[in-house]
Amino acid sequence: MSTSTGPHTLPDSVVIVLFGATGDLAGRMVLPAVHEVHERGLMPEHWRLVGCAAEALDEEAFRDRVEEVLDRSDVGRPSDWATVRPQIRYAAGEFGPDDPGELPRILGEVRDELARESGSEPLVLHFLAVPPVAFRSIARGLGAHGLAEGARVVFEKPFGTSLESFESLDAAVKEVLQEDQIFRIDHFLGKEGVQTIYVLRFANQLFGSEWSRASVDQVQIDVPEDLDVANRIGFYEATGAALDMIVTHLFQVAGQVAMEPPADLRDPTSVLDARETVLRAFRPLDPTQDVVLGQFDGYRDIDGAAPDSRQDTFAAVRLWVDTERWRGVPFLLRTGKRMARRTQRITLVLKPPFGPLARELDTPNTIEICFSGDGEIQLGITVKTPGPDLSYSSGKAVLELDDVPGGEPISPYASLIHDALIGDRSLFTTAEGLRAAFTAFAPLQGPERPDPLPYEPGSWGPEEARRLAQPHRWMLGE
Ligand SMILES: NC(=O)C1=CN([C@@H]2O[C@H](COP(=O)(O)OP(=O)(O)OC[C@H]3O[C@@H](n4cnc5c(N)ncnc54)[C@H](OP(=O)(O)O)[C@@H]3O)[C@@H](O)[C@H]2O)C=CC1
Numbered sequence: 001m002s003t004s005t006g007p008h009t010l011p012d013s014v015v016i017v018l019f020g021a022t023g024d025l026a027g028r029m030v031l032p033a034v035h036e037v038h039e040r041g042l043m044p045e046h047w048r049l050v051g052c053a054a055e056a057l058d059e060e061a062f063r064d065r066v067e068e069v070l071d072r073s074d075v076g077r078p079s080d081w082a083t084v085r086p087q088i089r090y091a092a093g094e095f096g097p098d099d100p101g102e103l104p105r106i107l108g109e110v111r112d113e114l115a116r117e118s119g120s121e122p123l124v125l126h127f128l129a130v131p132p133v134a135f136r137s138i139a140r141g142l143g144a145h146g147l148a149e150g151a152r153v154v155f156e157k158p159f160g161t162s163l164e165s166f167e168s169l170d171a172a173v174k175e176v177l178q179e180d181q182i183f184r185i186d187h188f189l190g191k192e193g194v195q196t197i198y199v200l201r202f203a204n205q206l207f208g209s210e211w212s213r214a215s216v217d218q219v220q221i222d223v224p225e226d227l228d229v230a231n232r233i234g235f236y237e238a239t240g241a242a243l244d245m246i247v248t249h250l251f252q253v254a255g256q257v258a259m260e261p262p263a264d265l266r267d268p269t270s271v272l273d274a275r276e277t278v279l280r281a282f283r284p285l286d287p288t289q290d291v292v293l294g295q296f297d298g299y300r301d302i303d304g305a306a307p308d309s310r311q312d313t314f315a316a317v318r319l320w321v322d323t324e325r326w327r328g329v330p331f332l333l334r335t336g337k338r339m340a341r342r343t344q345r346i347t348l349v350l351k352p353p354f355g356p357l358a359r360e361l362d363t364p365n366t367i368e369i370c371f372s373g374d375g376e377i378q379l380g381i382t383v384k385t386p387g388p389d390l391s392y393s394s395g396k397a398v399l400e401l402d403d404v405p406g407g408e409p410i411s412p413y414a415s416l417i418h419d420a421l422i423g424d425r426s427l428f429t430t431a432e433g434l435r436a437a438f439t440a441f442a443p444l445q446g447p448e449r450p451d452p453l454p455y456e457p458g459s460w461g462p463e464e465a466r467r468l469a470q471p472h473r474w475m476l477g478e
């Protein structure tokens with residue numbers, strides 16, 4: 001949830017149109033998040049959800065599906081499900097500029113109902129939980145069928161698959177929508193652990209004073225996953241780990257870590273500007289020195305993968321941030337599928353101390369922010385080993401964010417949907433920010449892209465990736 005309390009307020013009523021309503025993302029993340037927003041009292045009093053997808057379902061069948069999805073999710077079915085169920089509508093049809101399917105009719109009915117109930121025109125929030133190939137056609141359809149005016153539109157990531165395709169998509173979308181109607185989502189920015197970075201840094205001199213090259217040797221942003229890709233092989237063959245995760249989520253998290261202090265943390269524009277300004281200081285990647293790609297053994301045997309596929313399922317990169325604060329400090333980003341563990345962590349590896357112990361300590365101090373789940377902060381510190389002798393031990397001091405008094409962690413999609421409802425764009429990306437990200441990433445999509453190296457499923461990826469972290473090591477494992 002954003003830091004803003006300012007002029008952003010909930011509308012009296014809203015209709016959320018969920019494109020791709022029968023898909024994986026909608027079922028696992030978006031529908032449970034909409035329910036979470038409702039259960040936490042963060043939804044306008046009057047609301048409807050209209051699912052939109054090609055499948056010819058009737059409305060009751062769609063409601064049954066939503067019920068199943070919620071039953072399977074962590075949040076479960078709403079306590080007032082009997083009231084909520086009829087608020088869910090379904091518009092079948094492959095929505096596009098030539099054929100809008102049932103959406104205009106259903107949306108018209110719902111808008112009229114909401115206007116009667118609330119006494120004012122509802123906000124329309126279109127949520128595009130569809131693959132990027134579908135963005136352009138849906139955006140054009142919104143324009144062609146008069147559904148764009150006054151609406152807000154949430155686009156999933158990745159918004160474009162290269163600098164060129166980003167520019168072309170952006171131009172097509174801007175034919176229909178103004179920038180302030182566009183909410184490009186990157187759900188990693190909605191994670192509690194990622195949002196806590198501001199406060200950790202700007203509310204605590206202990207951390208704020210260390211947050212630069214004067215104290216930090218390297219920054220690691222590590223997102224190993226033990227997940228397989230067999231259930232998404234079509235998406236994966238077209239995308240790969242670097243495009244799926246590095247230029248999107250991990251670059252955004254790097255921006256969150258590296259940004260200069262915003263002038264005002266409660267002003268969404270100033271937070272957004274600070275994060276996106278630093279993205280422009282990302283030096284374009286050097287694929288010959290600073291990138292290791294990998295592919296797990298057995299990937300090519302998955303039904304749907306090309307027998308000679310060169311797609312990466314692992315990517316480790318050394319990113320340089322050319323600002324005065326971070327000059328010479330490598331940002332090491334790593335992610336991959338079928339790795340040893342599933343977790344998400346930022347580690348600031350601190351320089352060795354000055355003084356009498358300078359040469360005696362072999363484990364660096366660390367500031368660690370775990371951003372999976374509800375988030376956790378860990379400090380890797382050295383203490384005297386309790387006992388009669390003078391020797392040293394490294395240990396971890398841990399603060400779990402869900403233990404913070406009064407804290408009620410919110411899931412990333414619920415947090416970002418709420419921000420879209422109140423019109424707060426601080427945790428969404430702008431065209432300038434994505435342009436900067438794709439520019440820094442572009443060399444990895446050119447002729448110098450390295451071939452992926454093989455790695456064993458359940459491992460930490462190709463050994464070659466160790467080189468990038470030297471003189472330290474990948475703190476989570478290698
Ligand atoms: N799945 C995940 O874990 C995550 C996914 N994402 C992002 O969310 C987006 C959707 O992902 P996901 O749900 O996994 O994808 P799916 O392959 O499940 O697609 C979602 C829905 O999009 C519709 N669709 C598919 N292709 C087209 C097309 N060419 N034109 C129009 N509609 C189409 C389909 O519905 P219909 O019946 O209408 O054709 C489908 O059910 C992607 O951009 C992905 O990067 C982001 C975070 C996590």
Ligand SMILES: O=C1O[C@H](COP(=O)(O)O)[C@@H](O)[C@H](O)[C@H]1O
Pocket residue numbers: 225227244
């Ligand atoms: O966008 C994506 O994110 C997931 C990881 O999301 P999380 O909610 O588990 O943090 C990743 O597995 C997937 O490949 C990618 O498309």
